[in-house]
Amino acid sequence: MKRKEFLQSTIPFATLPVLMNGLPLHALGQPDMMNTLSKAFVNTDHVLVLIQMNGGNDGLNTVIPVDQYSNLSKARSNIMIPLSKVLVLDGEDNTGFHPSMTGMRDLYDNGKLTVVQSVGYPNPNFSHFRSTDIWHTASDSNEEWHSGWVGRYLSNEFPNYPVGFPNDDMPDPLVLQIGSVVSTVCQGVSVNMGMAISDPDAYYQLVTGNYTQSPNNRAGKELDYIRLVAQQSNAYGQAVKTAGEKGNNKTTKYPDAGENRLADQLKIVAQLISGGLKTRIYVVNINGFDTHASQVVAGSTDTGVHANLLSDLSEAIDAFQDDIEQLGLKDRVLGMTYSEFGRRIASNFSSGTDHGAAAPMFLFGANVKPGLLGDNPTIGDNVQVQDNVPMQYDFRSVYASVLKDWFCLEDTEVDSVMGKSHDTLSVLNDTCNTSSAQREALRRSGEAYVMNYPNPFTAYTTIRYESTGGHILIQVFNNQGQVIETLVDSEIPHGEHEVVFDASNHAAGTYYYRYQNGELQQTKPMILVK
DSSP: OOOHHHHHHHHHHHSOOEESSOEOOOOOOOOOOOOOOOOOOOOOEEEEEEEEEETTOOGGTTTTGGHHHHHHHHHTTTOOGGGSSEEEEEEEEEEOTTOOOOOHHHHHHHHHHEEEEEEESEEEEEOHHHHHHHHHHTTTOOOOSSSOOOHHHHHHHHHTTTTSSOOOOOHHHHOOEEEESSOGHHHSSSSBEEEEOOOOOHHHHHHHHHOOOOOOHOOOOOHHHHHHHHHHHOOHHHHHHHHHHHHHOOOOOOTTTTSSSHHHHHHHHHHHHTTOOSSSEEEEEEOOOOOEEEEEEEETSSSSHHHHHHHHHHHHHHHHHHHHHHHHHTTEEEEEEEEOBOOOOOOOSSOOOOOSSSSSEEEETBBBEEEEEEEEOOOOSOOOTOOOOOOSEEEHHHHHHHHHHHOOOOHHHHHHHHHSSOOOOOOOOOOOOOHHHHHHHHHOOOOSSSEEEEBBSSSSSEEEEESEEEEEEEEEETTOOOOEEEEEEEOOOOOEEEEEEEOOOOOOOOEEEEETTTTEEEEEEEEEEE
């Protein structure tokens, strides 16, 4: 696609969402430099599926510390799962799963699931919104970042996005979220890297063209026009439609449509991967884990709201993994769950649990190192109402491990994406076989308007940029999204230009420079070392 055509066809979608029968498509993003280089696309193959468990999952009734059962029962007598119903794990005498999690127990026993115990972060925040932001951005609890860890990763891999995208090298969305909006986790430093499909029904309408009948009035004619424009002009929507038409599902484990919304979402993901979509990351979600009251049914504590949620989670993951394997895609796909926090050790008087700290995370797929990572939390014999499960692993160590061992980033690149260094964990097999030359070809896809050299740098770096004529704005941001310097803010004639960034008075770390020339904008990372 030519530069002018790209601007004409995509900029409106970067600022105003287009609705397709309730399907908002957000094709937003970032960018690389002036030369058009020949490049051979190499599919890294690896796909990550993120499952957000919205509300804060009660980890102690999910992964049950059997060796702490006596003290835990005293602390939560009105919601505790009967010991006889706890699902036994192969080779584990001290830990079991909630009885609703038979599918995930089977994956564990078959070596396709790993549990990371007591995952959290220092100084936890118990607000849903703030803690979700922390998990999405990978910031410390006392920092506010405005970009997500997935967005920064994709900005690192596709620095020219969105200028010149889609293209032959990367014709598909970089990240696809099934939900009404693209969440913060996909946010780049200045633009979002993702596309959202509002719900599974809208997806199938997009693929099949079977929209509900428009009303025979002016509003209906306008709706038909919006649908037509969206279908014709949104290249990413067409890519999703094409992949959906080509792809299929093979497992019989999925429940009927509408019975399990997470399964509906994961079924779409499997279909799109099998249809050849080159999207790197998919984000799906399951709601309802904020179980302050009626978490269980009185007198039948293995049933109730939490049991139903875990049943849906387990059933969906088990069906998806079986589908991926039958489709011959098992070596390409990794799944990971997360929730904004766990729950307190002690239950409350409403047969529920209140906002807490650490909780387990699950990773699943053919390339996980199966088993339990970490120890069961120790439960004292006199638990107080405010007591929490202490953090054993920082969630950012899990992210860093995925970036390094699944997406094959070098240590310095992982640190750049994460904003600082985090220890990695042994949760994945070594599957990295993409050469640096292959990755560099992908990074050069699209069109670049700005770059800096050297990068990394010790004190000074030169930012070279292209002006199409008119006003140019170049700003430098820290990793919290704060503007620390404005390097250019004026009318610049057509051509190539340079400006020097003096970082001698700034601390070492990752910084971002943002270029804007009219509707064009690109944001790129640079690393200051001292």
